[in-house]
Amino acid sequence: MPTTAWSIPILSSEKIDVRYVAKLASLALSDDEIDRFGAQLADLLTHVDALAELDTSAVPATAQVIESRNVARPDAVAPCLDRETVLAQAPARQGAFFRVPRIIAS
């Protein structure tokens, strides 16, 4: 039986919930940015719609072009970055730790 063309619709005409996408991306956006990026994202997606013209029903996905293989290194102890060097770049620290705002409510 012949395979039918891959049928997942491309939904660019659908209203994109930019606020939700921004939340997923951990980006605080202003109302202006929501409007502007929303329009630009919708515009880009109209160009991307062209991909629906390609019959990819029998085509494997390419994640990267070079032969993929597992890479293992010898399990040997080697020097790594010094802790002080790393912590010196931290926006906030407490002793040997990165300090962050409260994560779990009291």
Added chain:
Amino acid sequence: MSDAAARSATAIAADVQAGRVSAREITEKALARVAAVEPRVGAYLTVLDAAARAAADRVDACIRAGERLPLAGVPLAIKDNMALAGSRTTAASKILADWVAPYTATAVARLLAAGAIPIGKANLDEFAMGSSCENSALGTTRNPYDLERVPGGSSGGSAAAVAAGEATIALGSDTGGSIREPAAFCNVVGFKPTYGRVSRYGLIAFASSLDQIGPLAHTVADAALVYDAIAGGDPMDATSLDRPVEPASARLRDDLRGCKIGIVRQFDTQTLGDDVDAVYRRAYRDLEALGAELVEVTLPTADYGLATYYLIAPAECSSNLARFDGVRYGLRVDADDVREMYARTRAAGFGPEVKRRILIGTYALSSGYYDAYYVRAQKARTLIARDFERAFQSCDLIAAPAASCPAFRFNAKSDPYSMYLMDYYTIPMSLAGLPALSVPCGWVTPDGSTRPMPLGLQLCGPLFSEPLLLGAAHAYESATGHARAHRPALDEAVDHV
């Protein structure tokens, strides 16, 4: 050019090696050139005066001790998305504006070990996202051939530094054309090796299945010299390949006899305007005159390259840039709640283009859209790679434009998609992981301007064909010499100083 930094890397290294000049003298001349032209060009985000002098003194000591260094004393510009221990490394982003790299990128380390002198960290589009360098959050870089025009991007600072004589060689990174397009815009050679050929350890990641480090230089021979020094596997980058590297410097040639070069039917240059079309037609004829046999090839899915790229690259960017959260390094904007801290930090730290791509990528990867966008793009990518495989059954190399136009004026591409179109000719090769370069191929004078601007011929080969590709580009460059036809717009002024 009389400036030390404008001479070829090959000549500088030979002179330093033979003791005719010291690395320190070369370095002082390069730094003086930087001081003279940098206020107008703005190629660098950081000039490494002290590090450059220290490196030069080390190189001179090595030479006195009898060491042989293939890049002895050669001034180097490093795109500022590559780490150099102890130097500010910003990716041209406010989120990393004050980050000091605690380690050195492998490609940079290999060039320093070969005797190169780090002159400065070069400007780029923020996180390498852009085609004009206008997306830099930290500085403006101008095209040395017309200061009213962009240098291209994202490796715009690297290309401008070499073009302006502020460095002899540069490292750039290319995800969809970010070495080749600025090279074309700035009259230099820009070379993207095969994906996986050069370690990305220490390169700030944008799109990991596409990113590749490569050289920019005045000549193909210099680009080959840099390539030979940086290519090869690296235990610190699991995606780098440890297959042996055939040195390209040894394979430079003077003719193209026996070489079949494919001209892509879909890349009809007539649509680019009469003057640009004429340059490319002449370039193809020149390849033929050097002994190449021109054959027509087709890349039926090349037209889908942009759509494919602008799903895959943003998807990978949205994932890679998740690490910038204000916790371990970089900017933090405080808030009472950790999620709010992330969101405010990223809002303040990223510029508009980076936000746009994070949003596109997050959307394309989000539940319900992943198959329709991301997976479909990955399948299209397979078709594009297969097109090239088929094409290379009837030719050895492919010739094409590097960009659809010469360098444009600032703010000329205000609509994001019109900027994305700049990558039309370079993206298909990137998606297929192929080695490709841009070599100067002629000049056109844009409408409303009196200054001729350079164009670049893109040559592309099968995976791991670097020696053949650089060899052929050298033959074309030697026979035509287009790069030498005009000098940067800076020099009339500087020569009077």
